[in-house]
Amino acid sequence: MYVFVINSGSSSLKYQLLDMDKRQAVASGVVERIGETMGRITHKKYPGQQNEAKTSMDMPFPDHRVAMDQAVALLVHPEHGVIASRDAIQAIGHRVVQGGETLVQSTRITPEVIAQIRANFQLSPLHNPANLVGIEAALELFPHAPQVAVFDTEFHQTMPPAAYLYPIPYHFYEEMRVRRYGFHGTSHRYVTREAARLMGKPMDAVNLVTLHLGNGCSMAAVRQGRCVDTTMGMTPLSGLMMGTRSGDIDPAIVFFLMKEKGYNVDQMDAILNKESGLKGICGKNDMRDIHEAAAAGDERARLALEMFVGRIRKFLGAYLTVTGPLDAIVFTAGIGENDDIVRRMVCQDLEHLGIVLDEAANAGRKGAATAVHAPTSRVQIWVIPTNEELEIAQATVAVLENSL
Template identity: 65%
Template sequence: MKILVINCGSSSLKYMLLDMKKQAPMSSGVVERIGEDVGIITHKDLRDGERKFREDHPIPDHDVALRLAVDHLTHPEHGAVAGVHEIDAVGHRVVQGGETFKAPAVIDKAVTEAIRANIPLAPLHNPANLTGIEVALELFPKCPQVAVFDTEFHQTMPPRAYIYALPYRLYEELRVRRYGFHGTSHRYVARTAAKLLGKPLEKTKLITVHLGNGSSIAAVDGGRCVDTSMGLTPLAGLMMGTRCGDVDPAVFTFLADNKGMSIKEIDELLNKQSGLKGICGMNDMRDIHEARAHGDEKAQLAFEMFAYRVKKYIGAYLAVLGGADAVVFTAGIGENDDFVREAACSGLEQLGIIIDQTANQGRKTEACPVHRPESPVQVWVVPTDEELEIALASRAALS
């Protein structure tokens, strides 16, 4: 079975074709700068090593972007399939499923309308996701397609974790609540970690730590998410590359009164000008480490703030779970940044987390433990694979 995974952003489109018998990618690519004067498509043929191909030309919309992707997927020299008829299913990443979707959904008219109805909850993401679905339905008319939601994994949270302390009518009328995101990543690493621990998933307590330009943490009890750091939107929780994470909500009023800023300007500030970038002017942790090494005090502060907030959430979720079998780091920073992993776990020895500085050193391209043998709570690095998780979820939905 061959499944094409599509992830549509506002100005980009990522895709990956997977051979589900091997659970391995056959090809992948990204289309960037959609709608700008010159767009870029980078395609990788992964069947025998890696061959990369790049084209630069105008890509006015997602329709053209997806057609370009299909051209490369079916290219006579570097295409993984001879034609679209060889693709058995298409899986779509959709950011916000609201309370409508508690599992992946085979796409039909009712599903697309439900995704459209959830646009107010994710106005920056769901329209692009929906565009990708509509174009794919046209290009693959005979191919079953599945929507897999970032929020779905977190739908097992109890009301005490997802209801905000706002007038209850706002939840009843507008569904204002905590939803959480990065669900496909948290599910994948939780399931993988349980296997590595040699325990059934339903008998594990895990803290999954997804750290990238966007970051979130989840408390996973028996394979079910019971709490997560992101909220109504991906702005809440941890400090991130350009997002502030948790702040006093009165900041909005304070900035409006004292800086004369509009709601849109404040929203732009908190989402795109804050986080690591807001503190030190850089949102790439590699640049921050280089600046730290040269004595940049603001870079050092940004690093310490980031790791400190990760540590606080780990401690909180140990309390939520009543202890944990493992803390699992994943995603770009979680997998590659030993400084962040060490700083986030430092000082948690009394809570049962004892990291091994030697084992923790360096980037991790494969799953591995980074705790000391005597550590009651294990610490693992598990590379995430959201595309494979979407493909697996799509196959399960179709079966």
């Protein structure tokens, strides 16, 4: 069974075609600069597990429908393609960032579901409208294929009210659903499922702290396979220090800067989302550049790294109080999978908590799931490469099977 997974952004379209009989991608690609004078599509097919064939083309993409049409044209192309026709695509899974409180699980797309996605625009004004554009384009191009929406917020819907409510007047929640939603849910769910499998436990029996560390970062506390807390909140700005996002700060700093510097709301939004985090401290938001600068004696880079790790460790300590007896810590995403220095710093001097890293096992980048804990560690430590597209495809298949 072929499932086409679509992640539609405001000016981009990422896609992946998965063969679900083998649980692996056979092709993927990205269309960039949609709506501009000239855009680019980069398409890859995977003739073998370890090989890829890549092609790129520059051309205008006036809208997402044209972008998607070109992506499918490459999927069926005699040289670059992997399927005979678009009819080989049997289902389509869409990444949708915000499900709110009305869309709490993956669901087949209907006019009612589209209306609910649109109703959540105010909760995710940058992402949900773009996600819906992709859905509408796919419905037009693939009228034969059932389509499913999979939500970033879904995995976090099991949080109790004490974890997802904010200590502000309750009527803001009643009137506008102001609360913690959490994001990166497909990633956290995927590595939770994989960690349980690797440890030989049912998913509903594992207690984990999962760390999705990339340019955007979040952590989740998982008790018996269910999320009970997460670092991101109503928006992806809160929680950990990130590449360009501040994460948690004293909220009164916003009022102070607006008053003293004369910033308006849009300027403050840009500062906290695009000019803060690692970039705000040392001028760099790529962790590879930060390591290089720190090794060369750049004190700001060293400080940024210490701040980044320090906030992860604070949440790790907090989450130990809600997971129950911890089975494992799981690192994933760009930094989590590839940065052995960050992993070592996070786990350093935690022997009293039963967390002991194996330095040799931890060394280097991890392209496959790897246990990096010492034999003496009571808590297992795993690096598990995330696969959000596979998780979306699996959720899509599950929805369709349950609807039969």
